[in-house]
Amino acid sequence: MKSRIEKQFNNEHLADLGRPAHSFLSSKYACKFEAKDYIPGGPRFGQNDNGLNLNVWASPKIRSAEGDCSTILNHFDYIFPDEAVRNHWLNYFASLIQLPTMKIKHCLLLIGGQGTGKSYFKTLLSHLLGPANVGLMDTGEWHGSFNAHLLNIQVVVIEELMASGRLEAYNELKRYLSEPFITANEKHVAQYSARTPYAFLAFSNHRKPILLEETDRRFHVYHTPVKCKPSEYYDQLFCKTEAEIGAFLFHLENRDLAKFSPNAAPPMTEHKRELIELSTKPSHSAIKDLIESREIPFQKDIITLDTIRQSLTLAPGISDRSLETSNLKETLLNLGAKRLGQVRINGPRYSLWAIRNVEKWQAASNEAIRAEYTKEFTIGLVQPTEAGTCLSDYPVLEFSQKKGERI
Known part of the structure; x- marks a missing residue:
């Protein structure tokens, strides 16, 4: 039974040969490759321990030439009024x-209104690198069963990123950003190892296109403030790009990259901080605020899940699912808290968590943990006396928590 590739080859060359695939495979001039690889700027054929490899990178047709590329650079100025952000994009x-063989381990995410010219940068990369070396990815496509078209390519562009519903989408995309190889799944072909893209660009019209972790190292985020220009501007931009692309390539070839590292985390931006904040679950923010407030009962370093659950029931926007034990545990761990295990207190055993000074309490004895959890605290309430009295003169009523009382 003929393979899909063999049938395709026959269809393409049937006019020249009666049995194209058979003629090619039986020819002494036909090279047999053990595998294919993707190395930008590398030789067409490569040798390694497994045998002869075929480099499927396609050489771009553009050639650099010193000259004027002001139209292209002016569009960078327009989209990125922030100089630091603009320089990072140009360095990228x-x-x-x-450094074509160096994988850049973060994605450039550009957020902004429709029609401002965000997607122009995809066109620009296609000119610079060659259209065969720039692929397109739809949101969530990295979850699909077949991913071969997303591999062995220099740059992948996500034209409309919208994956804010699940953190799993972010975690899966991180594999493509950080790992050099993953398994390729292609129809009617055995699985094989393939290179992940050397770089990623993503565009979105949405304020929260993806969920980001607080410690994220894989996204550079910028929300352009610009408005859409008249259509004549974009007509001129695309028209002049053809004439200026060689000069822009020359500009990039001679740009100083001393302050840019493909392996380093991207610079933090105010828009990334905002996106991280938007990505945080309401329960995460609420628990963080309670811990930082040190208000009763969070004035102690050690607490129970039941106490946290009871406190969250009063907070706005907290779903019942967020109050489930597994989700509370996950949120506490994300905040740096650690479980101390069960400790017997006046008979019952309590499952305790350290919410601050974690290392201290992980090394502490049960007696010290028990003392911290059951320690007394004082509530100070101001009792007003008469009008005009200074606040510092008010007497204070004090109430104490009883030792061992579960709150």
């Missing part, structure tokens, strides 16, 4: 030219 592009 320059790295793809100067």
Whole structure:
């Protein structure tokens, strides 16, 4: 039974040969490759321990030439009024030219209104690198059964990123950003190892296109403030790009990359901080605020899940699912809290958590943990006396928690 590739080859060359696939496979001039690889700027054929490899990278047709590329650079100025952000984007592009075999381990995420010219950068990369070396990815496509078209390519562009519903989407995409190889699944072909893209660009019209962890190292985020220009601007931009692309390539080839590292985490931006804040679950923010407030009963370093659950029932926007034990545990761990195990207190055993000074309490004895959990505390209430009395003169009523009382 003929393979899909063999049938496709026959269909393409049937006009020249009666049995194209048979003629090619039986020819002494036909090279047999053990595997294919993708190395930008590398030789067409490569040798390793497994035998002869075929480099499927396609050389771009653009050639650099010193000259004017002001139209292209002016669009960078327009989209990125923040100079630091603009320089990072230009350095990112320059790295793809100067260091083509170095994987850049973060994605450029550009958020903004429709029609402002965000997607122009996809066109620009297609000119610079060659259209065969720039692929497109739809949101969630990295979850699909077949991913071969997303591998062995230089840059992947996500034209409309919208994956804010699940953190799993972020975690799966991180594999493509951080790992050099993953398993490729292709129809009617045995699984094989393939290179992940050397770089990622993503665009979105949404304020929260993806969920980000607080410690994220894989996304550079910028929300452009610009408005859509008249259509004549974009007509001129695309028209002049053809004439200026060689000069822009020259500009990138000669750009100083001393302050850019493909392996380093991208610079933090105010828009990334905002996106991280938007990504945080309401229960995460509520528990964090309670711990930082040190209000009763969070003035102690050690607490129970039941106490946290009871406190959250009064907070706005907290779902019943957030109050489930597994979700509370996950949230506490994300905040740096640690479980101390069960400790017997006046008979019953309590499952205790350290919410601050974690290392201290992990090394502490049960007696010290018990003393911290059951220690007394004082509530100070101001009792007003008469009008005009200074606040510092008010007497204080004191109430004490009883030792061992579960709150």
